[in-house]
Amino acid sequence: MNYPNGKKFIKQEQKKNLSIYGKDRGIYSNRGMTLEEDLNETNQYYREKNIAVIHKKPTPIQIVHVDYPKRSAAVIKEAYFKQASTTDYNGVYKGRYIDFEAKETKNSTSFPLKNFHDHQIFHMEQVLKHGGICFVIIRFSINDEIYLLEAKHLLSYWDRMKNGGRKSITKEEIKQNGYFIPIGYQPRIDYIKIIDNFIG
């Protein structure tokens, strides 16, 4: 195995978490880490090592009712999840604006485009228009493969769908136009290394 370190660590994690999460969450989840958690750790690593400053945005919530009990913290008593109008992650790397979304699928041969919604696609278009670096990180959970696909490719597959074409991107297409990201120990998902390939 050529993964940068970590292989043993992952196996230990798998054993520990196998009984808790069960098999339906896939191999990846059996080590107790979601894609989001791995990316949060990666971003923390980037910040601590002074490589980049990238954060996940908070989940957008519509707050309807808040209680203000005396002498204790305000309690939100009624709220709803809202659809995000942007992508989940953004920040700065070498002065450049970085913006991405992360998604996983249980499919093994293609990535369904229904994982994105129109607002997010529109946001990515806008980011590209303004010179930002924009991409998606896609994880195939069945075999725990992670790819980075630049937004320009995602947008062309989205257009293909809007013009009556297929509602997914084949894994072959992702392999051809995207970049495979090996899972590491620290950082777990080293996407910045990939970005260096396509920025000047």
Add this chain to the structure above:
Amino acid sequence: MNYPNGKKFIKQEQKKNLSIYGKDRGIYSNRGMTLEEDLNETNQYYREKNIAVIHKKPTPIQIVHVDYPKRSAAVIKEAYFKQASTTDYNGVYKGRYIDFEAKETKNSTSFPLKNFHDHQIFHMEQVLKHGGICFVIIRFSINDEIYLLEAKHLLSYWDRMKNGGRKSITKEEIKQNGYFIPIGYQPRIDYIKIIDNFIG
């Protein structure tokens, strides 16, 4: 009532709050707009006119309990406000990373530094280190004056405080080192025009 989407509900809240808070919220609030609302409108204008893509981040919430009623949207039944670990606004302008915080004060002669917390100051330091454009928008609500102050100045005033100096920035200092932003109609707070002054 439109929630879970809830847009109308918020507007009702605004109207309600106008009479609750009354005149002590200043001239500005009497037109029913907060600094945050003005900035949101400004950012929307920038997006629509293809000038920049800048959004306010959602308020960070710690979710404790969620109900999943059958055939209707998930309801958050218990949650708490969390302290933000970054600033509130970020995005992209001419390929550059933009990052800022907006604060208002009722003081007339100085801006208290207690409006910021350590995490935010640390975040701004990091953004500057990575070549991002970082600043604060400060509003003196008494006379409705708005200034943009670059983060490098804020950081030096913060250091002065940490070294035993004054716990605020005088308005004179803000006038001297910052930029006055006249309030307009569209966009209301045209901070991008100011940024053009200090980027290459």
